[in-house]
Amino acid sequence: MAKTKLSDDLMPKSLVSRFQRIMIYLILVVGAFFSLFPFYYMFVQASQPSSEVLRFPPHLWFGDSAWTNIKGLFANGFGRSLFNSAFIAVVYASLSVFIASLAGYAFAKFRFRGRSVLFGMFLLVLMIPYHVTAVPLFQLMSKITFLGNPTWISSYQAVILPALANPFGIFLMRQSMQALPDDLLDAARMDGAGEWRVFTNVALPTMRPTLAALAIYSFMFQWNSFFWPLIVMRDKAMETLPVRINALVGLSIIDYGQLMMGTALTTLPIMMIFIAFQRQFISGALAGAVKG
């Protein structure tokens, strides 16, 4: 539907438009090549042995070491890291989206004392570089003995909890919730719905694109996160993917083949998620932008 509409609107059928159409497609093909080639090249390099990656002229077709590289990675803890990253990202994305939507709703739809101060403080958190909080936070994690653990260092909650009330997410949800007409909520209240019901049955369903966008954003944030997991996940069994991949970079020897394979395998889920949800992703981000 969208496709035919685009060509109908932009290009009335005439000779000039045919030329224009060819030009547009040509530009699109060139653009697609430049955006897709790095991905293709990453997979090509991932299938080479380490000593072939930096060869000049470079290989443009797949090599025979893909399986060797994969085996090498998994022999050194890649599988466990894959699980850790996926677990952290999924749990974090679900919880933080839930919290952000609750907080965003409260900031947008309830009037209470100190609302703008609180919201201002959230925005302020956005401006603090993470280097500043890393050490005190690490200290905190080393001293917490809650939930029976002697320490929270090298635990899932140490990565998931500190970033849970994500200021960007709360800001995004507040902006979207503000666009929600108060009358709609009042109507639900008139019909006898409790506040919780108004939130879950009226407010949330209209927010679906924004929620999806935020979920993807939160998932990617944890999936790609490097510094904090590096600092706090000190047990090898608890390391996340980016940390494990970086361990391939030594002082004078780097296994480029494994490094490329690790990067490719790490990028793959993100690419699949993005392709599957790209409509929500774009419309959600735009929704936030326009209504904000």
Next chain:
Amino acid sequence: MVRRNMHLSLISLLVLTLILAACGSDSTATTTSGNTGSTNPADVKGEITVWAWNVAAKSLEATVPSFNQKYPNVKVTIQDLGRTDVYDRLTTGMQAGGAGLPDVVAIESDRMDVYTATFPEGLADLTSRASKYEKDFDPSKWAQSKINDKIRSIPWDSGPTGLWYRVDIFEQAGVDPKSIETWADLIAAGEKILAATNGKTKLIPVDIVADDAGFRMMTNQLGVCCYFNSDGKINLTNEKSVQALTLLKEINDKGLVANINGWDGTVAATKNGDVATVPFGVWYSGTIIDQAPDLSGKWDVMLLPAFEKGGNRAANLGGSTLAIPAATKNVDAAWAFVEHALATNEGQNLMMEKFGIWPSYQPAYSADLYSKPVAFFNNQPIWKMFADEIKNIPPATYTKDYAKGQAVLASAQSKVLSQGMDPKQALQEAADELANQTGREIAQ
């Protein structure tokens, strides 16, 4: 109005708290480390964790079986980490008063000063256990591990430098490697090679904007490495430092420098015949074997050329140490592991043989492998050359501001090589800049 004020004060309170949190808390836990250790190996018990970067971690792993034969009751876990990742974890752990630290950690020799200056008691004092080994270790490395007369780490590997060169390219250009004694000889050879390869093969790779490794090797050769003298004053405007940068400029002006980008660029240039020589530490042997297996037999190595005939040709680049964080609960086991890996022929030569990690422990050089020819390197006994070089390496001073020095010097190098600035002027400016950044005096 009142509300706005409250708003402001709350925010400033928050900011203040954060600043305080960032500045405070520097009291690193100190444990006693005076006792000289248990006498019966079976009495040393416990679990220890060791952090090192990848190949180095594998090499330590290789020493574990023989260690456990001697110390059956110590369980060793080796963790491999990315190079700078080790430091990020170590630093945060020390800032947090020793939380989450390993029992043994790898630290590059030139970073030792950074840790001992920032956390004076963060690394265990090993003096009473280690001083008996002083005569056995590479003296230039030992000096880097000994801070204010206390031994804070044990030298692991050294980086005696050499000029790695392509035998086949030298032959093709009709250059006899044995005739090269001075940098002037090498430049003449480089011009011949450039002509013989129609401009494809240059002499040396230099990462002009980012890395001053060449300058460090040359100044070490001349005894003024690298940016500071032993009194901690900035030492860049002396005649010898100027001489080193001038030499780099001369090589570059003759079109003999391949300007490469980072470590990967150096490796690619090595592999693809863009350069005929690479001046680097002994550890580069491992990189060449790993990355250019098809060039087996075509590489060889000689000492760096001298500045004048008969001048010093020994220098060091890189190398690392093993330290024991003071927060460890098991100094005895940690020390036993370090001692076995670094202060025995068995441990060091296991790492040398399998992983090319060059021992700082000199008695190890008596093993057979150091006199044997190495097939990959033109069938020459190249290890003997490095073993003989060690004792001639002039000492170098690094200080905690070493990284700042590196950055400033790389920028000076780029001004000289890319914009043609006079080396003397560039070094004067670099010295002023470094004085600004560090508050140190400039040596006269």
